[in-house]
Amino acid sequence: MLGVTELQDMYETMVMARHYEERLQEEYLEGKQPAFDISAGPIPGELHLAAGHEASGVGVCHHLRAEDTVTAPHRPHHIAIAKGVDLKAMTAEIFGRETGLSGGKGGHMHLFDPDVNFACSGIIAEGCPPAVGAGLAAKKRNTDSVAVAFLGEGAIDQGAFLESLNLASVQNLPVVFVIEDNDWAISMPKERVTDVTNGAQRAAGFDLPGTRVDADDVIAISDAATDAIGRARDGNGPSLLEVQVHRRMGHFMGDAEGYRPDADRDAATRRDSIERLETKLRANDIDDETLDELRSRARERVDDAIEWAKEQPEPEPSAAYEDVFSSPPSEDPERAPSVADTGGED
Amino acid sequence: MAQQEEHRQTDRSLTMSRAMVEAIAHEMREDDAVFYMGEDVADYGGIFDSTEGLLDEFGRDRIMDVPISETAYIGAAVGAAQKGMRPIAELMFVDFFGVGMDQIYNQMAKNTYMSGGTLSVPMVLTAAVGGTYNDAAQHSQTLYGTFAHLPGMKVVVPSTAYDAKGLLHTAIRDDDPVVYLFHKRLMGIGWLPAPDGPKTGVPEEAYTIPFGRADIKREGADATVVTLGLHVHRALAAADSLADDGIDTEVIDLRTLVPLDIETIRESVAKTGRLVVVDEDYRSYGLTGEIIAGVAEAELAALDAVERVALPDVPIPYARPMEDEVIPDTDDIKAAIRRVRSDE
Ligand SMILES: Cc1ncc(C[n+]2csc(CCOP(=O)(O)OP(=O)(O)O)c2C)c(N)n1
Ligand SMILES: [Mg+2]
Numbered sequence: 001m002l003g004v005t006e007l008q009d010m011y012e013t014m015v016m017a018r019h020y021e022e023r024l025q026e027e028y029l030e031g032k033q034p035a036f037d038i039s040a041g042p043i044p045g046e047l048h049l050a051a052g053h054e055a056s057g058v059g060v061c062h063h064l065r066a067e068d069t070v071t072a073p074h075r076p077h078h079i080a081i082a083k084g085v086d087l088k089a090m091t092a093e094i095f096g097r098e099t100g101l102s103g104g105k106g107g108h109m110h111l112f113d114p115d116v117n118f119a120c121s122g123i124i125a126e127g128c129p130p131a132v133g134a135g136l137a138a139k140k141r142n143t144d145s146v147a148v149a150f151l152g153e154g155a156i157d158q159g160a161f162l163e164s165l166n167l168a169s170v171q172n173l174p175v176v177f178v179i180e181d182n183d184w185a186i187s188m189p190k191e192r193v194t195d196v197t198n199g200a201q202r203a204a205g206f207d208l209p210g211t212r213v214d215a216d217d218v219i220a221i222s223d224a225a226t227d228a229i230g231r232a233r234d235g236n237g238p239s240l241l242e243v244q245v246h247r248r249m250g251h252f253m254g255d256a257e258g259y260r261p262d263a264d265r266d267a268a269t270r271r272d273s274i275e276r277l278e279t280k281l282r283a284n285d286i287d288d289e290t291l292d293e294l295r296s297r298a299r300e301r302v303d304d305a306i307e308w309a310k311e312q313p314e315p316e317p318s319a320a321y322e323d324v325f326s327s328p329p330s331e332d333p334e335r336a337p338s339v340a341d342t343g344g345e346d
Numbered sequence: 347m348a349q350q351e352e353h354r355q356t357d358r359s360l361t362m363s364r365a366m367v368e369a370i371a372h373e374m375r376e377d378d379a380v381f382y383m384g385e386d387v388a389d390y391g392g393i394f395d396s397t398e399g400l401l402d403e404f405g406r407d408r409i410m411d412v413p414i415s416e417t418a419y420i421g422a423a424v425g426a427a428q429k430g431m432r433p434i435a436e437l438m439f440v441d442f443f444g445v446g447m448d449q450i451y452n453q454m455a456k457n458t459y460m461s462g463g464t465l466s467v468p469m470v471l472t473a474a475v476g477g478t479y480n481d482a483a484q485h486s487q488t489l490y491g492t493f494a495h496l497p498g499m500k501v502v503v504p505s506t507a508y509d510a511k512g513l514l515h516t517a518i519r520d521d522d523p524v525v526y527l528f529h530k531r532l533m534g535i536g537w538l539p540a541p542d543g544p545k546t547g548v549p550e551e552a553y554t555i556p557f558g559r560a561d562i563k564r565e566g567a568d569a570t571v572v573t574l575g576l577h578v579h580r581a582l583a584a585a586d587s588l589a590d591d592g593i594d595t596e597v598i599d600l601r602t603l604v605p606l607d608i609e610t611i612r613e614s615v616a617k618t619g620r621l622v623v624v625d626e627d628y629r630s631y632g633l634t635g636e637i638i639a640g641v642a643e644a645e646l647a648a649l650d651a652v653e654r655v656a657l658p659d660v661p662i663p664y665a666r667p668m669e670d671e672v673i674p675d676t677d678d679i680k681a682a683i684r685r686v687r688s689d690e
Contacts, residue, residue, distance in 0.1 A: 105661075
């Protein structure tokens with residue numbers, strides 16, 4: 001059972017994650033007016049915001065330690081925030097700045113923070129196998145670390161996910177797979193692409209426990225995550241968890257959602273996990289003043305990170321040639337041309 | 347030049363995506379073996395507008411949204427093609443090819459050969475390619491050379507609406523697997539503005555452009571630039587700007603990589619003696635080296651100077667200054683043309 005202090009912590013993190021997405025949306029759209037041009041403005045490229053997914057990231061990551069591994073998909077911010085990724089460095093990365101997590105090489109779909117063992121990938125379901133690998137390393141090293149792979153419900157038909165379930169299961173690895181079901185994979189509703197829309201049922205085929213949390217409720221998600229993560233930590237193997245979340249925004253910024261019925265979008269907006277938790281906190285005698293305080297602290301952290309990121313320098317063009325390898329391609333400096341030597345302008 | 351003349355005579359101009367959709371719709375009306383599979387191709391109309399409007403005319407049985415299961419649906423296209431259907435399977439971004447690669451290069455590309463010619467695989471694999479909008483390392487590649495390197499698939503890369511339509515008609519009617527790579531920046535999508543060049547005149551009726559014929563998009567006597575896709579337009583801009591300095595550049599658009607029209611390139615180099623190959627794919631072991639080798643084999647004596655302009659061998663970085671650094675632009679092409687002319 002979660003104590004009320006823990007609930008307040010979770011609330012603060014959820015507000016932070018929501019505010020983060022709302023502020024990024026503003027920043028992203030700036031410079032893309034009047035006509036939306038994806039390559040213009042302070043944040044170029046695709047941007048997948050996770051407003052409505054907060055309960056999943058927070059409910060699960062609340063039970064993780066820094067040394068536990070998390071892999072996230074293309075919609076990663078809420079998970080990164082809940083995992084404790086350095087907010088300033090992450091924001092600078094999203095703005096493509098030199099002091100970003102990867103010096104601007106990765107961008108919003110490719111955030112890496114080894115300090116808290118967080119990584120994400122833009123290729124659907126491809127974060128699952130590396131999570132299995134992190135679980136394998138934990139087992140071989142005899143630590144009690146666990147690994148959690150997050151994926152969207154659109155990813156459950158992908159081989160990389162199904163193969164990972166099997167490998168984790170047969171090797172009895174400390175891995176938890178978390179499916180974030182927001183009902184949509186871009187424009188495709190889940191019923192159109194699979195006859196087994198309850199993703200947790202995939203677990204039975206690989207002999208591991210599968211649980212689905214129907215309500216977009218951080219407490220219910222946290223309870224289910226406690227079991228799954230505890231099981232993994234105790235050496236009892238992997239589990240699969242599917243949690244219902246909601247997509248409050250388009251798939252990516254600029255998505256007009258012409259395919260989505262208004263009623264569906266409205267319902268997603270109404271089922272707000274943050275309000276739900278707020279109600280719960282009030283029922284636990286948390287007053288308005290305290291809630292206000294939690295909210296403003298969360299928002300301030302986000303606003304500070306964004307202001308800070310925007311002041312950071314852009315990377316030098318020549319930085320593009322660094323980091324292809326972590327060691328020199330050859331031990332013999334005479335024989336190893338630098339990557340820059342194979343560049344366009346020799 | 348023949349095609350250039352022809353499309354100048356039609357006053358109806360289309361974006362590249364509209365031209366592609368027209369070819370698909372025409373082929374689907376003519377032949378009910380043709381159908382289209384991909385992610386978000388039905389209601390969404392393709393993330394890059396490749397199937398815009400087709401659901402309305404053809405319905406879900408022929409404009410099929412499929413699960414995010416590239417191995418399964420690309421492989422299903424192979425199997426259906428071997429049964430006489432003419433599937434078009436779309437890979438949303440070419441970067442995702444890894445997920446379904448076995449079906450592409452071990453099945454689609456090899457079944458005809460391995461069966462001793464008793465099977466054919468009349469399918470088209472379409473995919474969006476290219477960078478220039480900061481989508482980073484997993485969503486910006488072209489991978490032209492990867493597909494062209496592996497035997498058994500024809501590889502098409504249009505640079506204009508006129509070429510896109512004619513080449514797509516040819517691709518769908520072809521009895522062999524065709525990989526049709528369209529550059530996102532050329533499609534004419536509202537949120538990803540195209541340069542001026544790709545929107546061209548396009549005849550309403552169906553027409554085919556034979557594979558293996560490069561198109562000389564600009565004639566010139568002083569240097570030959572060989573390129574494809576987006577970089578045709580960057581090369582043309584470079585050529586126009588150098589013309590003011592008295593350098594007369596020929597720009598050859600490859601249009602198909604397999605089969606490759608090396609003859610047109612050799613003839614051009616025999617005339618100019620100077621060759622610049624421009625590619626948006628990685629530099630090493632790829633298209634630039636291949637073209638230069640193909641010229642050198644037959645025209646070594648004519649070759650006075652060679653340059654290649656390509657992506658350096660690094661994954662494509664996200665931040666603007668670094669992406670701009672690695673993707674060749676008009677200035678890079680101009681500089682290379684000047685270098686091959688430097689002894690003049
Ligand atoms: C292998 C692969 N195929 C397709 C895509 C394109 N794509 C990006 S997000 C997405 C939908 C994902 O849906 P889901 O997994 O439900 O996550 P959500 O976006 O709903 O959070 C698709 C098809 C991709 N990135 N990788
Ligand atoms: Mg989804």
